[in-house]
Amino acid sequence: MPSETPVTENTLLVPHSPSSKRSGVRLFLLAPVVLCLVGAVALVLRAQASNKLAVTTYALQVEPVSVIHPQSGAPSSDLALPSTIQAFSDSPIYARTNGYVAHWYADIGTHVRQGQLLAVIESPEVDQELSQARASLSQVQANLTLASITAKRYQGLIVTNAVSQQDVDQNNQNLEAQKANLQAANANVNRLQQMQGFERVVAPFDGIITQRRTDIGDLVNAGNGGATFELFRISKIDTVRVFVSVPENYSEQIANGLSATLELTALPGKQFQGSVVRSSHAIDAASHTLLTEIDVPNPSGQLMPGAYAEVHLRPSVPVPSLIIPSGAVLYQAAGPQVAIVTDKSEIRLKEIALGRDFGDTIEITSGISKSDAVVASPPDYLVDGMRVEVQTKNTGTQN
Incomplete structure (x- = not known):
């Protein structure tokens, strides 16, 4: 029998050929290259998606608006301003001693003279x-x-x-x-x-009792310890005060003695004559107006404190104005504003001073010029720097 060749550990190992070794090296070197190519493709696709999103976002940010240009209004020599009537003097009356109200002698609407007894306090x-x-x-x-x-x-x-x-x-x-x-x-x-x-409460000046906040038996404390301790309120109304905010471009013509006319909605057809007595001599930075006081004689007592009134001033030099639609005015916390479209198709908010209200249109006395492109119907969310696209009324295409 032929002898069997013994199998050893060395005889089980198969030696690797040179070609197989080279293939493994190629695969090892090729893997990073493939990964780099895949990453580059992913970055390119992501950049394209970002650019597309940016273009879409930019398009969405552009607000379509229609604009108008202010029209010249007739120079105004009659300045109408809203106001509220105030008493010439208005004072609360407090107790100056502690005790109980024994009697009161004046109720609301009572005309009293200076020194007249209003109430007696037991102390x-x-x-x-x-x-x-x-x-x-x-x-x-x-x-x-x-x-x-x-x-x-x-x-x-x-x-x-x-x-x-x-x-x-x-x-x-x-x-x-x-x-x-x-x-x-x-x-x-x-x-x-x-x-x-002080147990005798008397009127400090001639006037009318507008409030009575006490009754017999009420315990009162000395001093102004709060609204509940106020016994009476007295107002002097034989002359009333009216405060108005005059637009800045009229401020140079406001002088003491300038005549004024007061009209009330509650008294149609009646006019009350007054005059400017003083002004603050300072332009308010927020509203660009001059605070002005007008005193109006009121011997009949028809003018009541707290009533709404319209004051008419007649400056010596008429001031030109511009007319825009009433819907173009934005009433913001900073005051009335309009939205202007700049040459860069961006919004710029401008503060304005209002004049007469004609219903569909309104007079602008300062803040804009005839060349400004005013947004006709601005939404409330317009802000400075917001991009817009101006639309025409008929075709809706860009100007």
Whole structure:
């Protein structure tokens, strides 16, 4: 039999050929290249998607708007401004002493004169303190009389050397101390007398009672401790005040003595004459207006505080104005504004001063010019710098 060749560990190993080794190296080097190519393709696709999204977002950000140009209005020599009538003087009346309301003598609508009794307050504590202070005053006066007699007596005894100089000096000093005590006691009595006088509540000036917030038996405290402690409110209305905000371009023509006419919706056909008495002499930075006070005589009492009124001023030099649709005005927290389209198709908000309201149109006295492209119907969300696309009325294409 042929002999079998023994199988060893070395005989099981199959030696690798050179070609197989080269293929493994190629695969190892090719894998990073493939990964890089895949990453590059992914970046390109992502950049294309981002550009497409940016284009879409930009298109969505462009707001289509229609614009108009302001038209020239007739120069206005009559400036109409809204206002609210105020009393010439208006004052709350508080209690000046603690106690209970015993009586009241004036109700709402009562015309009162200065010093007229409005109410009486019972304050027994003040009355008792005043009685005690007067008794103390009498006691101090008696002590002063005794000190004066004693000092004078010792002054006569010092001549005969019956008393020492020390006794004389002490009695003279006691006399001066009693004089000071008398002044303090007098001051205390005067104070309590004034407090007792405050039990009578009187009108501080001629006027009309517009509010009564107390009744018999109410406990009141001295001072203005809150609205609940206010007894009465009095208003002086024989002359009323009206405050108006005059646009800046009229401010140079506002002078003391300038005549004004007041008209009320509640009194159609009636006009009340007044005049400018003072102004703030400062332009408000937020509204670009001049605060002006007008006093209007009101002897009949027809003009009531709190009523809405329209003030007509007639400046000596008419001021030109522009007319735009009423819907073009944005009423923002900063005041009335209009949206202007710039040469770069961006929004710019401008503050304006309003003049007369004609219903569908409104007068603009300052803030814009005839060359401005005003957005006709601006949405509330327009902001400075927002991009827009101007549309024509007929075709809707860009100008």
